[in-house]
Amino acid sequence: MMYNEEFEALPREVLEALQLKRLRHIVERVYHTVGFYRRSFDEAGVKPDDIRTLDDLRKLPFTTKNDLRDNYPFGLFAVPMSSVVRMHASSGTTGQSTVVGYTRRDIETWSELMARCFAAAGVTRNDIVHNAYGYGLFTGGLGAHYGAEKLGASVIPMSGGNTKRQIVILQDFGPTVICCTPSYALTLAEAGTEMGVDMRSLKLRVGILGAEPWSERMKLEIENKLNITALNIYGLSEVIGPGVSMECIEGRDGMHIFEDHFIVETIDPETGEVLPPGEQGELVFTTITKEAFPLIRYRSRDISRIITTPCRCGRSFLRMERVSGRSDDMLIIRGVNVFPSQIESVLMAIEGLEPHYQLIVDRVGTLDTLEIRVEVSESIFSDEIKALQSLEKRISKDVKDYLGVTAQVKLVEPKTIQRFEGKAQRVIDKRQI
Amino acid sequence: MKVEQISIFMENRPGALEQVTGVLSRANINIRALSLADTSDFGILRLIVNDVATAKKVLQEGGFTVKRTDVVAVEVPDRPGGLHSILAVLARHAVNVEYMYAFIERSGENAIIIFRFTPTDEAIDILIKNGFTVLPGEKVYSL
Numbered sequence: 197m198m199y200n201e202e203f204e205a206l207p208r209e210v211l212e213a214l215q216l217k218r219l220r221h222i223v224e225r226v227y228h229t230v231g232f233y234r235r236s237f238d239e240a241g242v243k244p245d246d247i248r249t250l251d252d253l254r255k256l257p258f259t260t261k262n263d264l265r266d267n268y269p270f271g272l273f274a275v276p277m278s279s280v281v282r283m284h285a286s287s288g289t290t291g292q293s294t295v296v297g298y299t300r301r302d303i304e305t306w307s308e309l310m311a312r313c314f315a316a317a318g319v320t321r322n323d324i325v326h327n328a329y330g331y332g333l334f335t336g337g338l339g340a341h342y343g344a345e346k347l348g349a350s351v352i353p354m355s356g357g358n359t360k361r362q363i364v365i366l367q368d369f370g371p372t373v374i375c376c377t378p379s380y381a382l383t384l385a386e387a388g389t390e391m392g393v394d395m396r397s398l399k400l401r402v403g404i405l406g407a408e409p410w411s412e413r414m415k416l417e418i419e420n421k422l423n424i425t426a427l428n429i430y431g432l433s434e435v436i437g438p439g440v441s442m443e444c445i446e447g448r449d450g451m452h453i454f455e456d457h458f459i460v461e462t463i464d465p466e467t468g469e470v471l472p473p474g475e476q477g478e479l480v481f482t483t484i485t486k487e488a489f490p491l492i493r494y495r496s497r498d499i500s501r502i503i504t505t506p507c508r509c510g511r512s513f514l515r516m517e518r519v520s521g522r523s524d525d526m527l528i529i530r531g532v533n534v535f536p537s538q539i540e541s542v543l544m545a546i547e548g549l550e551p552h553y554q555l556i557v558d559r560v561g562t563l564d565t566l567e568i569r570v571e572v573s574e575s576i577f578s579d580e581i582k583a584l585q586s587l588e589k590r591i592s593k594d595v596k597d598y599l600g601v602t603a604q605v606k607l608v609e610p611k612t613i614q615r616f617e618g619k620a621q622r623v624i625d626k627r628q629i
Numbered sequence: 630m631k632v633e634q635i636s637i638f639m640e641n642r643p644g645a646l647e648q649v650t651g652v653l654s655r656a657n658i659n660i661r662a663l664s665l666a667d668t669s670d671f672g673i674l675r676l677i678v679n680d681v682a683t684a685k686k687v688l689q690e691g692g693f694t695v696k697r698t699d700v701v702a703v704e705v706p707d708r709p710g711g712l713h714s715i716l717a718v719l720a721r722h723a724v725n726v727e728y729m730y731a732f733i734e735r736s737g738e739n740a741i742i743i744f745r746f747t748p749t750d751e752a753i754d755i756l757i758k759n760g761f762t763v764l765p766g767e768k769v770y771s772l
Contacts, residue, residue, distance in 0.1 A: 572638045572671075577694045579636030579673055579745070580727055581666050607671050609640050611692050 199315035218484035229274040264294040287600040297488035309439035310343020316444040321348030326371035330356040335437030363388045370399040377531040378410040382562035385421035396423035407531045447507040450515030465523035476501045548575035558626040566603040631699040637674045638694040656687040664730035704739040704762040734772040
């Protein structure tokens with residue numbers, strides 16, 4: 197089912213003509229409104245007029261997460277603040293977080309894209325949507341909320357957490373659609389079962405799940421435990437939020453990228469070279485309709501593969517396979533994006549702590565766990581237990597406050613964190629997803 | 630009138646203590662008193678030794694996190710109510726005992742208790758004024 201058949205099923209040549217027109221417009225616009233783009237295009241020796249075909253896109257330089265951080269908070273906004281109606285941000289300490297803005301029309305666009313996602317999952321105005329994505333600076337909650345409302349479905353704005361309450365509402369309100377991270381879907385299934393609720397006999401029919409990597413195995417487990425069809429949704433706040441691409445219920449094979457709003461490329465993450473469609477590599481997105489926060493050739497760091505064959509659903513959009521990994525060291529812990537460098541900066545802000553730490557990520561049951569091991573140097577060592585315990589608590593609290601992720605802190609003896617060629621291995625990810 | 634104590638950070642794992650005693654043994658250091666405070670994942674080993682400087686040096690060379698802390702050694706009458714008489718005085722003056730442990734040797738007819746007070750100097754004054762014997766470091770190391 198399509199929300200906007202006119203655009204979702206455009207013949208490829210018409211779609212590509214539309215992309216080119218929009219691309220030329222956005223390139224022209226960012227060149228004249230965002231200092232960063234003018235400088236980076238000039239450095240690369242490209243003028244907006246040089247973009248005459250879609251292939252000319254590769255003449256433009258990439259934009260990276262570091263560029264976003266360097267321009268924190270509003271340096272990449274392409275409209276005056278008076279035109280911005282909403283902001284979202286990733287977690288992080290000052291200068292480490294990334295901020296995105298939306299004009300009224302951007303919110304409209306985003307809502308439509310999310311409405312398309314719901315429609316692709318077979319959701320209609322007759323459905324009740326249980327939205328357990330977090331509301332707030334994170335794009336998941338409000339993104340899904342606006343999309344479901346736009347479609348005309350009835351939204352339960354649950355947000356994350358409060359698992360027991362969620363189970364009660366799942367029983368009493370009888371939602372037919374659930375939106376959350378895949379691991380939280382499993383948490384709900386298990387918590388409900390523990391409460392004596394038959395989680396397979398709820399009214400839930402379909403799950404729109406994303407914001408963290410998951411596998412086919414997890415999908416089957418979720419479908420089995422909740423007796424639903426589990427569909428994959430993809431997005432990143434920098435590009436717009438959830439709703440960049442969505443798996444359709446008819447095809448169930450890859451996520452359709454809404455190409456009338458985004459141009460996707462696949463590159464070799466090492467060389468930056470553009471790869472032919474179908475080869476595995478890092479996805480690069482260019483937004484061609486966004487007003488407040490346009491992005492040119494943004495390196496997502498997500499590794500995937502583009503599927504070019506037509507889908508039985510009739511959408512003409514390319515599809516992307518489920519994200520198989522990252523080309524950087526970003527960790528996704530319970531749906532929260534965390535870079536080891538962000539944890540390091542939290543640790544370094546605590547007097548006396550030395551940069552000898554290690555992150556152990558694991559999955560216990562359905563929930564990701566993060567343990568931060570910190571070597572105890574003489575400057576932080578106290579002969580009183582309470583002082584060391586309060587240090588552990590402080591680290592844990594700072595990490596939670598700045599990064600929004602719960603961590604267990606473990607103090608360890610000096611030199612016990614393994615060092616390889618003098619450099620410590622910062623992250624041990626034991627999760628088998 | 631203070632005694633120097635050595636504290637060592639240790640993870641709660643098999644063999645952790647053995648490494649410390651090994652280092653001290655090879656350096657010919659004699660442990661005079663000790664206490665081990667523990668939590669689920671780490672512990673603090675507190676030691677009174679006969680040679681503080683050497684012990685600290687060899688432990689640091691052995692890769693341990695070591696700290697010297699001032700504690701107070703007090704003679705306690707070896708009879709029922711002996712320890713209570715000291716604690717009663719301290720409580721009356723609102724001196725906090727962070728931790729305490731017993732010394733292995735006796736001083737004449739008395740037992741010896743090691744205290745960590747906050748504040749230390751004030752506690753020593755109060756004890757002396759109330760007639761208790763506070764042992765100087767040199768005496769404790771060589772007991």
